[in-house]
Amino acid sequence: MIKIFLFVLIFILVSCEKQNATELEIKEESLHSFVLRNYTGSRLKWVLTAEDAKISDTTIIYQLEVEFFEKDSKSSSKLRADSGYVFHKTNDLKAMGNIVINSSDSVTLWTDELRWSEEKQQIFTDGEVKYSKGNQIYRGKGLESDPSLKNIVIKEKFSGEVEFE
Numbered sequence: 001m002i003k004i005f006l007f008v009l010i011f012i013l014v015s016c017e018k019q020n021a022t023e024l025e026i027k028e029e030s031l032h033s034f035v036l037r038n039y040t041g042s043r044l045k046w047v048l049t050a051e052d053a054k055i056s057d058t059t060i061i062y063q064l065e066v067e068f069f070e071k072d073s074k075s076s077s078k079l080r081a082d083s084g085y086v087f088h089k090t091n092d093l094k095a096m097g098n099i100v101i102n103s104s105d106s107v108t109l110w111t112d113e114l115r116w117s118e119e120k121q122q123i124f125t126d127g128e129v130k131y132s133k134g135n136q137i138y139r140g141k142g143l144e145s146d147p148s149l150k151n152i153v154i155k156e157k158f159s160g161e162v163e164f165e
Helices: 002-024
Strands: 029-040 043-055 058-069 075-087 092-103 107-117 122-133 136-145 153-162
Touching: 058 092, 107 136
Parallel strands: none
Antiparallel strands: 029 043, 043 058, 058 075, 075 092, 092 107, 107 122, 122 136, 136 153
């Protein structure tokens, strides 16, 4: 009887050890030529492509491009950056390093860090920004905008200049 009890006890302890070890495993996948599409219903909102990605709870992406779409499915802008993150629980994005956004209306924005809020449907940063519209160049610190760059709000240190050819 004692032998059976000890066998059952050892079996339970071994099972618990294996279960705890499995829970501690970190699952991460690496992908090349990564593509992620974001929809609301059948409406395509953005497409993210990246050369490399490491997928876990938050996906780390390298050499990324995000194309944003209007309600009529036309491209409104393209964002390029060195790296970034995709936050799966919220569908928010964070881009970092050499960020350039080109809108379909010929507005170009440069910054070093930018976030996309899925809930607010806005891009924003607290960092330094520069953008051009026609022959005007604007600079400032902190920005909020729709992804088409039609409604840009600079928060601090706003200045502008005209570029002559």
